[in-house]
Amino acid sequence: MKKVIALLLAVLMVLPFAACGKPEQEDKVKVGFIYLHDENSTYDKNFIDAAKAACEKLGVDFIEKKNIPEGNECLEAAEDLIDHGCNIIFADSFGHEDYLIQAAQKYDKVQFLHATGTKAHTQGLENYHNAFASIYEGRYLAGVVAGMKLNEMIEQGKIKPEEAVMGYVGAFTYAEVMSGYTSFYLGAKSVCPSVTMKVQFTGSWYDQTLEAEAAEALIKTYHCVLLSQHADSMGAPATCEANGIPDVSYNGSTLAQCPNTYLISSRINWEPYFEYAIKCVIEGKKIDTDWTGTMATESVLLTELNTKAAAAGTQEKLDQVKAALAAGTLHVFDTNNFTVNGEKLTSYMADVNTDPKYEKDTEAIKDGYFAESLYRSAPYFDVEIDGIELVNRNYGD
Amino acid sequence: MKEPLFHIVKRDAVPWWQAWLVRIGAVVAAILACALVTVLLTGQNPVDVLLTMADGAAGTPRRLWALAQNTAILLCIALAVTPAFKMRFWNTGAEGQVLAGALSTAACMIFLTRFFTVENADGTVSAAGNVWLLYVIMIAAAILSGALWGVIPAFFKAKWNTNETLFTLMMNYVIIQIINYFAYQWSVPKGSGAIGIINLDSKIGWFAELFGQTYLINILIVVGLTVALAVYLRFSKHGYEIAVVGESENTARYIGINVKKVIIRTMILSGAICGIAGLLLVAGTDHTVSRETAGGRGFTAIMVSWMAKFDPLVMVLTSFLIVFLQKGAGEISTQLGLNKSFSDILTGIIILFIIGCEFFINYRILFNFGKKTSGKEVKTL
Numbered sequence: 073m074k075k076v077i078a079l080l081l082a083v084l085m086v087l088p089f090a091a092c093g094k095p096e097q098e099d100k101v102k103v104g105f106i107y108l109h110d111e112n113s114t115y116d117k118n119f120i121d122a123a124k125a126a127c128e129k130l131g132v133d134f135i136e137k138k139n140i141p142e143g144n145e146c147l148e149a150a151e152d153l154i155d156h157g158c159n160i161i162f163a164d165s166f167g168h169e170d171y172l173i174q175a176a177q178k179y180d181k182v183q184f185l186h187a188t189g190t191k192a193h194t195q196g197l198e199n200y201h202n203a204f205a206s207i208y209e210g211r212y213l214a215g216v217v218a219g220m221k222l223n224e225m226i227e228q229g230k231i232k233p234e235e236a237v238m239g240y241v242g243a244f245t246y247a248e249v250m251s252g253y254t255s256f257y258l259g260a261k262s263v264c265p266s267v268t269m270k271v272q273f274t275g276s277w278y279d280q281t282l283e284a285e286a287a288e289a290l291i292k293t294y295h296c297v298l299l300s301q302h303a304d305s306m307g308a309p310a311t312c313e314a315n316g317i318p319d320v321s322y323n324g325s326t327l328a329q330c331p332n333t334y335l336i337s338s339r340i341n342w343e344p345y346f347e348y349a350i351k352c353v354i355e356g357k358k359i360d361t362d363w364t365g366t367m368a369t370e371s372v373l374l375t376e377l378n379t380k381a382a383a384a385g386t387q388e389k390l391d392q393v394k395a396a397l398a399a400g401t402l403h404v405f406d407t408n409n410f411t412v413n414g415e416k417l418t419s420y421m422a423d424v425n426t427d428p429k430y431e432k433d434t435e436a437i438k439d440g441y442f443a444e445s446l447y448r449s450a451p452y453f454d455v456e457i458d459g460i461e462l463v464n465r466n467y468g469d
Numbered sequence: 470m471k472e473p474l475f476h477i478v479k480r481d482a483v484p485w486w487q488a489w490l491v492r493i494g495a496v497v498a499a500i501l502a503c504a505l506v507t508v509l510l511t512g513q514n515p516v517d518v519l520l521t522m523a524d525g526a527a528g529t530p531r532r533l534w535a536l537a538q539n540t541a542i543l544l545c546i547a548l549a550v551t552p553a554f555k556m557r558f559w560n561t562g563a564e565g566q567v568l569a570g571a572l573s574t575a576a577c578m579i580f581l582t583r584f585f586t587v588e589n590a591d592g593t594v595s596a597a598g599n600v601w602l603l604y605v606i607m608i609a610a611a612i613l614s615g616a617l618w619g620v621i622p623a624f625f626k627a628k629w630n631t632n633e634t635l636f637t638l639m640m641n642y643v644i645i646q647i648i649n650y651f652a653y654q655w656s657v658p659k660g661s662g663a664i665g666i667i668n669l670d671s672k673i674g675w676f677a678e679l680f681g682q683t684y685l686i687n688i689l690i691v692v693g694l695t696v697a698l699a700v701y702l703r704f705s706k707h708g709y710e711i712a713v714v715g716e717s718e719n720t721a722r723y724i725g726i727n728v729k730k731v732i733i734r735t736m737i738l739s740g741a742i743c744g745i746a747g748l749l750l751v752a753g754t755d756h757t758v759s760r761e762t763a764g765g766r767g768f769t770a771i772m773v774s775w776m777a778k779f780d781p782l783v784m785v786l787t788s789f790l791i792v793f794l795q796k797g798a799g800e801i802s803t804q805l806g807l808n809k810s811f812s813d814i815l816t817g818i819i820i821l822f823i824i825g826c827e828f829f830i831n832y833r834i835l836f837n838f839g840k841k842t843s844g845k846e847v848k849t850l
Contacts, residue, residue, distance in 0.1 A: 110809065138802065139809050142663065143762065144755045148535055155529045170666035170757070426657060467653065 101160065101354055103127055103134040103346075104153030106146060108165035110138040113278065114304050114323050119164045119187070119342055126346035130354070142167025150175040154182055160353055161185070162346070176200040183359060185349050187342065188248070190426045190450045192361045203345050204449035205365035208255035209397055210338030210372040212404045214320045215259020216393050217336045217377065217386055218298055221318050222264040224383035231297055233266035239290030240271040241283050241301040241308045245465045247423075249273075251444060251451035252302045255404045256320070257460055262409065263389070268459050270294045274303055275466035283307025291315050294463065309334065318381060325375040335382050337375040344369045362449040367398055405442035410457040417442070422452045475836045488830045495826030499819040506818065513805055522815075525800020526793045536789075536796055538684035538754065541691040542746060544788040546763075546770035548691075548698050548781055549742035552735045553619075554771075555702065555779045557715045562622065562637025564767025565644040566740045568760070569618040570747025572648055573610035575758035578667045578674035578751070579655060581606060586673060596673050603674060608748060615744020616737045618644060623736030627729035641767070645760045652759055666756045676753040687753040694742065699781040711735055743767075776824065794819055 105123050109116045120136065127134040135156050137149045146168045150161050154175075162185040163172050169189040176184040176197050184200045186192070192202035222236045238260060242249045257269045272290055274282040284307035290296040291311070300320035301308040306329060312319035313330040321330075321337040345365055352359045365371020377387055396402035407417045421432035424447045434447050444453045456462070483491075504515030527533050546563050553560040585603045586594040622636035657665045668674055679685035702708040710731050713721045721728050750762050773791060777783035798812030 135803060136806075141761055141764075143757075143759065143764070151531055151535070155531055167663045170669060173669060174666060 100157070101132045101350065102156070102158045103132060103160045103162065103350060104150070104156065104158035105134060105136045106140050106149050106153070106161065106163040106168060107136065107138045108140065108142065108168070115277065116164060118323060118339065122342035123162070123346055126343045126350065130347060130350050132350055132354075140168070142171075144171065146171035147174055150184070151179075154179055159183065160350060162187070162349075164188075173197065173200055183349070183353055185345075185359070187345075188450055190424075190448055193448050194425050198358075201349070201359045201361055201363065202449050203349075203363040203365070204445060204451070205340040205342075205345075205371040206367070206445050207338065207340050207372055208251050208404050208444055208451065208453070209367055210340075210374060211252050211255040212259035212262075212397070213374055213390060213393060214300065214336050214338045215256040215261075216263055216389060217259075217382055218256070218300065218318070218320050219260035219263035219267060220383040220386045220389060221298060221335060221381075222260065222267055225297065226264075226266075235295070235297065236264055236267045237294065237296050238267060238269040239287070239294060239296030239299045240269055241286045241290070241299065241303055242271050242273045243277045243303045243466075244275060245273055245462070245467055247454040248451045249302045250456075251453035253300075254410075254453060254455070254457060254460065256300055257457075258404060258409055259393075261459065262393075268461070270296060270461050270463050272463040273466035276303070278304040280305040280307040284311045287311035289463075291317055327376060327378055331378075331380070333381060334378045336377050339373055339375065340365065341371050341373045344371050364445045364449040367394065403441035405444055405453060407437060407440055407442065410459070412455060412457055414458065417455065420455060422447075422454070424448055424452050472837050475834050477832050478835055480831055480833050483830060491826050491830050492823070495822045496819070499822035502818050502822065503815045506814065510814075511805075511807060511811065513807070518801060518805065518815075521801055521804045522794075522797030522812075525798075525804070526796035532796070534682060534684055536792060537688050539792045539796070540785075540789045541684070541688045542749060542754075543766050543770060543773060543792055544784055545691045545694060545746040545749065546743060546766050547773035547777070547784045547788055548694055549739050549746060550770055551698065551739075551774045551779050551781060551784070552702065552711055553739040554774055555715050556711045556732065556735050558623070558626065558732060558736065559634040560619070560622075560637050560736070560739055561634055561768070561771065562619065562640045563739075563743050563770055564763045564765070565637070565641035566615045566618045566743030567747045567750070567763040567767055568641075568644045568648055568758075569740075570611035570615040570744030571751045571755075571758045571762045572644070572651065572747070573614040573744075574607050574674075574748045574751040575664065575667060576651075577603065577607045577610050578756075579664075582668055582671075582673050586671065594671050594673075596671065600673060604752075607674060607752060608745075611744040611748035611751075612741045613744070615742070615747060616740040619736045619740020619743065620733060623733045627732045648758060648760050648762075663759065664757045668756070674752060675756055676749075684753065687749045690745070690749065694745070695781050695785060698742075702779075702781065707731075707734070772820070772824075776827075790823070791820070 107116045107119060111117045111120055123134065135153060135158060137153065140146050140149045142165055146163060150172060153161050159181070160183045161175070164187050166188045169186055169191055172184050172186050173191060173195055176199050180199055182199060185203060186201065187203050189202040192200050218238060225231050226233050226236060238257070240253045240256065242253060253271055260267045270290055272286040274286055276282055283301065283303050283305050287299055287308040288311055290299060298318045299308055299312050301322055304323060306326065309319050309321045309326040309330050312333045317333060318335055319330060319333045320335050323337065323339045325334070325337050327334045345363060348363065349359050393402065417437060420436050420442065422434050422436040423432050424434040436442050436452065442453055442455070444451060500519060503519070507513055507515040507518050526536055546567060550560050550563050581603055585597050585600045587597045588594055618640055622633050622640060625631040625636060626633045652664055655664050676686045702711065710721070710726050713724070713726060714728055714731050718728050751758055755762055769791060773784055773788045776787040794816045798816045801807055801812045802809045
């Protein structure tokens with residue numbers, strides 16, 4: 073009995089606190105952001121910086137929730153942001169998607185935005201939207217820089233044409249990564265026809281040791297003479313710098329850390345998307361179900377070119393290719409530029425609609441090229457083309 | 470001879486109100502310490518920080534529901550470890566037993582749903598009339614698998630006197646790897662390593678909303694469990710046997726209690742309740758399973774049970790306190806733009822004070838001021 077009284081007393085102590093909350097106004101535009109990690113992760117920092125810039129530019133209030141795992145916590149975070157008066161909610165990690173959909177089903181007056189997700193076009197919700205960027209175009213351009221460098225090495229007699237082997241440190245064997253390394257390879261091949269590539273997967277988006285080991289293996293065991301990556305740590309760039317191997321990095325310049333080997337890097341800039349979506353809500357317009365940022369929207373950016381390490385004439389070539397991509401005269405996945413098992417690809421069913429059976433549901437070859445990011449914003453190019461050898465595979469454990 | 474500056478004396482039993490005064494004093498002291506640390510480290514107004522915590526945990530009706538739901542889950546797991554702890558069987562495997570229950574529940578939802586659905590005209594599916602059977606199977610599977618994960622270490626303990634602390638702890642890692650394996654096997658889309666929400670559109674196998682509240686079923690189940698376990702431990706013969714085995718195995722043997730049987734039976738119970746917690750997590754809230762489903766609650770529950778001195782009714786309070794702190798601390802990082810680590814520091818301070826105050830309830834400190842020290846002056850190093 074006495075314990076029960078004590079218990080009641082203790083609960084009573086807390087109640088005055090509970091009464092402090094007050095409902096927030098709902099008519100103002102307020103954006104809530106949900107991040108998987110905090111600023112310490114380069115992936116999340118890219119979103120955090122863009123969100124801040126976009127909201128400050130448009131003068132809207134925003135709240136951030138960091139370190140939200142890919143579980144029911146994400147739904148709770150979204151509901152909490154709604155309690156705070158948010159009418160736009162964004163989440164940045166692939167695994168947040170289902171929880172955001174659940175929130176979208178429940179709160180139809182709030183707009184939900186999700187980066188890298190795949191389900192908006194099949195879910196049929198008015199207030200749930202996916203977004204991604206045509207980063208394959210950025211990678212293609214970075215590949216051109218790599219190809220120019222290889223040509224320079226061949227001309228200087230450092231390597232023979234058939235020794236132009238690139239290495240690529242990838243995270244997982246998914247479409248997102250496959251689309252990235254294939255576009256990088258095709259960019260290099262467009263200027264250096266003899267190039268081939270080896271890809272090694274680490275099975276993690278961020279693992280400095282594994283990425284350094286993969287880079288080491290690609291350089292020492294597979295005799296790669298130039299590296300690039302789709303993983304988030306400094307493992308590969310640092311290994312390249314130590315070994316004097318030219319490197320195309322990702323998600324931001326590594327010039328400061330790797331002054332002798334860094335060539336160029338591509339990254340997705342999320343600010344244009346945030347601006348677009350927030351403006352839509354302010355003006356009462358519909359937000360696209362699938363929004364794909366491009367070079368034109370400045371969603372795909374190349375960081376500074378390291379003129380010290382890159383080959384002469386690279387900038388001119390880059391401008392030329394960039395213009396062709398923008399004009400639509402050049403397609404990254406043009407089927408004339410690659411073969412699969414020695415043959416030209418004329419038809420390919422891609423798994424665009426997410427379902428448990430991984431059904432290949434959509435014809436992706438259109439007008440002579442693989443139409444990446446057309447049927448949904450997230451990449452779905454998962455063709456294994458000739459010239460690229462996968463050292464291992466990793467679908468995650 | 471050197472007399473120490475103070476020495477520590479065991480107290481006689483203190484009256485209950487005095488003990489609670491000490492505890493409330495500890496909470497107040499903890500809040501003051503938090504305020505001090507806040508001012509020193511961040512320069513933020515400490516009152517604001519504390520109000521933000523309270524607001525984050527209970528500021529809106531929805532937050533109160535989330536608070537109650539999270540308290541219920543933590544309480545459920547704390548209830549589960551309690552009978553074992555009372556028996557001095559250190560079950561550090563609650564995390565794994567919860568995950569075992571969660572995995573079985575999710576498996577039932579993934580593979581058995583198709584037997585309990587009818588196809589609608591528009592191609593969507595909805596629950597068939599016999600869907601109650603699916604819930605029965607889910608509940609049975611969760612309880613059985615939780616109990617199985619608990620009884621394996623108990624069997625080895627009873628039979629060969631293996632160390633249960635290590636054994637139960639290792640079982641956690643086994644089930645985590647099993648879940649990793651299935652999370653890949655069943656992942657949607659392939660290779661993402663995430664199962665995603667099961668039956669997102671049809672909601673089959675999900676606990677229904679009660680009076681418009683998603684979490685009410687979870688909360689009611691845990692309330693029922695709390696009362697049941699309190700009665701079981703306090704008034705049943707089993708509860709008495711658990712207490713005797715915990716006090717002294719030899720005494721238990723002397724009065725004719727079958728110690729092995731009690732160990733195994735109690736761990737089946739402990740694992741089964743963990744299994745129910747797994748069921749509540751999958752069917753009631755998460756609707757999926759991953760290695761993060763239990764989220765460390767299996768370990769936090771040990772603290773909850775311990776702080777409540779293994780009394781199920783007091784655990785309502787201790788689990789509430791911990792969840793309140795966690796939720797409130799999370800809000801600090803959101804509202805005041807402080808790093809999440811800062812809220813962890815505050816939670817740590819408060820829990821340290823609360824656990825530490827038990828020392829002052831059980832012991833008192835006698836200082837030796839003014840007393841003559843006999844003999845020579847003692848040099849301090």
